[in-house]
Amino acid sequence: xxEFIYAVFNLLEYTVRALLLLKIFKAWLPFRKSxxxxxxxxxxxxxxxxxxxxxxxxxxxxxxxxxxMMVDRSxxxxxxxxxxxxxxxxxxxxxxxxxxxxxxxxxxxxxxxxELCRFLWYSLCIPLLSQSASLISRRxxxxxxxxxxxxxxxGMAEVMWNFLMGAGNCILLYLVIRWxxxxxxxxxxxYSSAELxxxxxxxxxxFVFCIFLRGILYSQRETEIRFLFEDYPGTRILVLVLTFLLxxxxxxxxxxxxxxxxxxxxxxxxxxxxxxxxxxxxxxRDIENLYDGIRGMRHDMKNNIYAIKILLKEDPxxxxxxxxxxxxxxxxxxxxxxxxMDYPVHSGNPVTDxxxxxxxxxxxxxxxxxxxxxxxxxxxxxxxxxxxILLNNALDNAVEACTGxxxxxxxxxxxxxxxxxxxxxxxxxxxxxxxxxxxxxxxGNFLTTKKxxxxxxxxxxxxxxxxxxxxxRIEFSVDREYFTTQIMxxxxxxxxxx
Numbered sequence: 047x048x049e050f051i052y053a054v055f056n057l058l059e060y061t062v063r064a065l066l067l068l069k070i071f072k073a074w075l076p077f078r079k080s081x082x083x084x085x086x087x088x089x090x091x092x093x094x095x096x097x098x099x100x101x102x103x104x105x106x107x108x109x110x111x112x113x114x115m116m117v118d119r120s121x122x123x124x125x126x127x128x129x130x131x132x133x134x135x136x137x138x139x140x141x142x143x144x145x146x147x148x149x150x151x152x153x154x155x156x157x158x159x160x161e162l163c164r165f166l167w168y169s170l171c172i173p174l175l176s177q178s179a180s181l182i183s184r185r186x187x188x189x190x191x192x193x194x195x196x197x198x199x200x201g202m203a204e205v206m207w208n209f210l211m212g213a214g215n216c217i218l219l220y221l222v223i224r225w226x227x228x229x230x231x232x233x234x235x236x237y238s239s240a241e242l243x244x245x246x247x248x249x250x251x252x253f254v255f256c257i258f259l260r261g262i263l264y265s266q267r268e269t270e271i272r273f274l275f276e277d278y279p280g281t282r283i284l285v286l287v288l289t290f291l292l293x294x295x296x297x298x299x300x301x302x303x304x305x306x307x308x309x310x311x312x313x314x315x316x317x318x319x320x321x322x323x324x325x326x327x328x329x330x331r332d333i334e335n336l337y338d339g340i341r342g343m344r345h346d347m348k349n350n351i352y353a354i355k356i357l358l359k360e361d362p363x364x365x366x367x368x369x370x371x372x373x374x375x376x377x378x379x380x381x382x383x384x385x386x387m388d389y390p391v392h393s394g395n396p397v398t399d400x401x402x403x404x405x406x407x408x409x410x411x412x413x414x415x416x417x418x419x420x421x422x423x424x425x426x427x428x429x430x431x432x433x434x435i436l437l438n439n440a441l442d443n444a445v446e447a448c449t450g451x452x453x454x455x456x457x458x459x460x461x462x463x464x465x466x467x468x469x470x471x472x473x474x475x476x477x478x479x480x481x482x483x484x485x486x487x488x489x490g491n492f493l494t495t496k497k498x499x500x501x502x503x504x505x506x507x508x509x510x511x512x513x514x515x516x517x518x519r520i521e522f523s524v525d526r527e528y529f530t531t532q533i534m535x536x537x538x539x540x541x542x543x544x
Contacts, residue, residue: 053102070227120265
């Protein structure tokens with residue numbers, strides 16, 4: 047009967063551990079597409095099965111502990127923990143997307159918290175065990191209980207003790223992992239190698255400490271059993287303090303990590319806003335320069351017309367041809383000046399005309415072929431401010447990429463812009479030549495080749511912020527020696543309802 051109760055307790059404890067393991071992994075990593083539905087079940091089953099087989103199966107216990115299947119030294123129990131961690135890591139490599147280092151960190155983190163919570167709870171409950179043993183001993187002495195009664199009391203005390211240890215450990219582990227996962231809810235899981243090392247160091251330290259503690263906790267030689275806490279009573283307080291500090295260190299490290307990420311996001315957001323303001327200020331300056339030029343031309347137009355009339359009035363026979371040639375030359379100069387004030391691209395909106403006109407002039411200056419098939423979708427659907435943010439950043443990057451091409455690569459100095467609508471969707475595509483060299487980090491983000499790395503990526507962040515407002519997406523692709531930026535915007539529901 048007692049063995050059946052222990053088997054039920056163990057299965058319940060293993061199941062709780064498996065669910066908490068799933069919780070901590072899902073807080074960081076997505077399942078692979080082929081395991082989106084079954085991955086959570088596979089992970090939980092392997093966790094329960096591995097712990098049960100290693101702890102309860104006679105065949106494996108004989109391999110691990112010898113013919114007598116007795117854990118005569120606590121160091122042997124560490125083998126189960128290490129094997130469970132190794133199997134979990136292997137399954138995580140199979141089931142989840144992401145880097146190996148992250149999966150290793152999560153595995154070490156979970157088993158470190160599991161072991162630390164176990165020893166923390168055990169250290170807290172040792173006085174209760176001592177009091178219970180003293181109470182049972184007094185009852186036996188006072189009542190002169192029979193052997194059957196003594197066995198019954200000891201059996202009940204043993205069952206209660208094991209239930210208390212298992213339940214307390216699961217509850218403590220649940221509270222710690224729940225706090226851990228809640229701390230991670232509001233941040234993006236972006237990290238560098240240094241940040242990951244910062245997070246992993248406390249977990250690895252805690253895991254190694256628990257393995258060391260299992261090595262010295264108790265040992266048995268023939269009929270003599272030696273317990274660390276009994277031989278050295280002060281070590282219980284020391285273990286209690288150290289396990290508490292290590293659990294706290296793991297939690298503080300993840301809290302510090304999330305705060306650093308949030309501050310970095312706030313700083314990036316501030317830079318994005320500043321960049322958007324600067325871009326809009328540039329649009330305003332471009333429009334002001336255009337209008338100033340138009341006003342200046344209008345102011346000079348009367349004088350210019352008057353001068354032409356004078357030239358044409360002076361019409362002696364011998365100077366007729368000369369006068370006409372001077373008038374034609376003067377008119378050509380006026381035409382060139384007016385062309386400089388005109389919109390070279392007509393997109394259906396004056397502001398986007400200014401943006402595309404600036405790009406057009408830059409391309410002419412850098413001898414870049416620029417083809418434009420862009421039509422503004424309409425202010426009611428998409429504000430011109432957001433469209434200009436997308437066009438400015440995508441085209442500026444394209445111009446910069448083409449400018450960096452050598453004379454041998456001049457045939458790739460091309461930029462094409464096109465847009466089209468499908469129902470409530472608006473698409474923008476920018477395709478440009480580049481030198482064929484792309485550097486990416488471990489997360490797939492493009493690395494900068496600019497001297498000022500501090501402002502790298504701001505343009506892409508601007509574009510992503512605009513796209514997110516319209517439930518769209520932005521994608522980058524490479525086709526041989528051409529780089530393509532594809533943007534999809536979706537008309538917002540409240541606009542469609544109106």
